[in-house]
Structures are given as C-alpha cells and as structure tokens.
Amino acid sequence: MPTLHIVRQSAFTSDDFKQCLQVTRINDIIVFIDDGCYNLSHTLISTIDSKANISLNIIGKHAQARGIAIDETLYNTINMNDLVQLTLKTSRVITWQ
Numbered sequence: 001m002p003t004l005h006i007v008r009q010s011a012f013t014s015d016d017f018k019q020c021l022q023v024t025r026i027n028d029i030i031v032f033i034d035d036g037c038y039n040l041s042h043t044l045i046s047t048i049d050s051k052a053n054i055s056l057n058i059i060g061k062h063a064q065a066r067g068i069a070i071d072e073t074l075y076n077t078i079n080m081n082d083l084v085q086l087t088l089k090t091s092r093v094i095t096w097q
Contacts, residue, residue: 001091
C-alpha cells in the first residue's frame with residue numbers, strides 16, 4: 001500500500017518537502033496543506049518523476065486562502081474530507097512540518 005505524505009511547510013522556508021521527496025516511492029500520495037501549497041511554484045515540484053505515479057493533491061481552500069492558482073491537469077484539488085479518506089486508504093501517514 002502507498003504512503004500518504006502531508007506536506008505543511010513551504011520549501012522556500014524549510015527542507016521538509018525536499019526530505020519528503022527523498023523517501024517518496026512509486027504510487028505514494030502527496031497532499032499539500034497550509035503553507036505547503038506554496039510548493040506548487042517551487043522548483044522541487046519539477047523533480048518528481050512522472051513515471052513514479054505519485055498522486056499530487058492540494059487542499060483547495062488552503063490554496064485559495066493563499067491566492068494560489070491550481071493547474072487541475074497536474075494536481076487534484078481535494079477537501080479535508082478527502083484527506084481523511086486518504087488516511088484510511090494508505091498503509092502509513094507521514095506529516096512533514
């Protein structure tokens with residue numbers, strides 16, 4: 001089963017997202033919440049291998065509150081209820097904060 005990675009910090013101010021990417025495996029799921037939403041515009045986002053089938057998700061309300069536009073062809077916009085469902089569908093959850 002995949003791992004759910006919840007990224008709460010911006011890579012512009014923290015190494016959390018970089019560390020997350022170092023342990024992410026095929027079919028894992030990443031959810032950007034809080035200031036983690038800023039990672040959509042960080043250069044690290046382009047280092048994710050598309051062949052790894054990493055699901056990239058963002059809490060829509062958190063991005064909206066920060067004025068971040070979401071390219072829905074690259075990212076899944078989810079809500080907090082969806083996040084709870086993801087915790088039940090994964091083998092473990094890591095919060096990067």
